[in-house]
Amino acid sequence: MSEVPERVAIAIVTFNRSTYLQELLTSAAAMTTPAWKIVVVDNASTDDTQEVLAAAQADFPEGVLVNHRLDTNTGGSGGFSEGTKVALELGADWVWLMDDDVEIIPDALDRFAPWMKRFQVIHGRRYDFDGSPFYWQAKFNQFLGVPLPYSVKTFDQDGYAVTNSGTFEGMLIHADIVRMIGLPDPRFFISWDDAAYAWLAAQHTQVVYVDTFVLKRKREQQQVNLGIRHLNDGSPLFRFHVIRNRAYVGKYFAEYGKLNRFGFGLGTALTLAKEVFRLIVVQHTLKGLGDLRRGFKANREIWRDDSWKPMDPADVPKAIGGGAGPRAADGTVS
Template identity: 85%
Template sequence: MTSAAGNIAIAIVTYNRSTFLKELLASAAAMDTPPFRIVVVDNASTDDTQDVIAAATTDFADGVLVNHRLATNTGGSGGFSEGTRVALELGADWVWLMDDDVEILPDAIEQFAPWMQRFQVIHGRRYDFDGTPFYWQAKFNEFLGVPLPYSGKQFGREGYAITNSGTFEGMLIHADVVRVIGLPDPRFFISWDDAAYAWLAAQHTDVVYVDAFVLKRKREQKQVNLGIRHLNDGSPLFRFHVIRNRAYVGKYFAEHGKLNRFGFGLGTALTLAKEVFRLLVVQHTLKGLGDLVRGFRANRALWRDDTWRPMDPADVPAPLTPGTGTGTGGPS
């Protein structure tokens, strides 16, 4: 789509969930205003994902659906990094990042449009899999280095809330911001990547959560309603990375002079306690404790890695200039 706000590319990361992907692509084809490009990053799926993408190609104008298959599974972090890079190479002014287990509401772009005139990092609202509004009110507490639910009404009189955290289940980000902070960091693999990426953006621009429904979550999960937030179940990969990746978050905080070592250590202890609580209350087991222990050991090793550097904005594709390319895309 080309508008006053520019070209919007949707970047979808998928891995072995072809049924969800098929439904998501069908919802994208039914959008009132079609996107400029849809970049599907296939994280080396072993199911019929490639067949689903091929079949969906006919639902879009020529070149709109871009099939970007990776040789190995790079996790959500690697997939979103690649999806953002490809979208910018094709000439996108905005990248709308999303997992494969959501559905796009038909008027999503129309809902975003007025906010795109004011802000450069935007999160719209989501319905949960049961049709109720999904609860999300995350904001980084910088002393602890963890996103915490904030109290009070989510949205002010103008219909938005300023935050400094984010989610790749629907983050809309302007290419200019990516060129300042770099691509999403693929080293996270999964967990903390989206929260940290929005936090990085918030060091340079306003990150907002707007009172406009744009997505519906499709995957049902075990969860416990705690009133101020919901706790979903977690996989062994998640448990490992949610502890390991605290080191990456801390290194980014330190890079921007925001790391309080005592507070951040306390935040890590609280994160560990939350994951034990999740095992007990949501999954009714303690079998995942080993994943958390392994994650903590990897966390300490990363803290000791003196070679670590943040993502380099110089690696972000430069804006297209007139006459340099068509931006039509295609299989890559």
């Protein structure tokens, strides 16, 4: 069994889903190699989330489960930004980001351990709610600025695939990388935040998917199987932000000199078409077109905002007690 790094913090973002949160915390308490800290960011829930967290304290050693409640709902983006910040303030070397509607495979950290010696941004695989493998691997097409799915057959003989995209439902990231690129950007609120954050990380180090299962999704969603991927239903908030936040993605691309305005515009048009397709095929309605229209208007406003700046790495909590310094893409310490 590979040795797991000592200071691995799990950062969970939750909002009014106490039943899922309770099940997730139960699975965290059953891990064969426990997490060093578990930071739960409560996004101003109005259900019994605080009672669930209070009861769960008994399942963990004192100080392991950190209850961090926010005064307002900052969306998944704000929650993951805050959770990462708190974890690093406490002294975490790694942060494992996840939503509240998953379950942790008991030996997940043991499965991650050998990969943590080689890479600094890692995604394991997930089972779907029915126990089948959940398909979610994606990679940014640089011209279009859109993460396109690729087959799990892309895993090489060593059991991993390099990408430049990712998801906060399972991203494991080293603190050194956070200090290079800044905290996750809370301005996204929801949608594109995780893909863009992994893209930022990929400008500095290798971002990988590894062929080992570490999580199981618990929440069933309305979806259509398109063969190469599943298309889930979407909420009005999602529809608005998936179009609005394209502008944030484009701003980050521009910061790194990677923006092709024509290609990115085409990618935005394709994203809009996909959302209309989602409404028709998955949700059997066109009532969400207004959400997309509002999102596009807000998208234009962000593009025109000349005061916009990326997240500042200087705002990331410093390492406690120094450290060996960031590693290069091949894992060597610089």
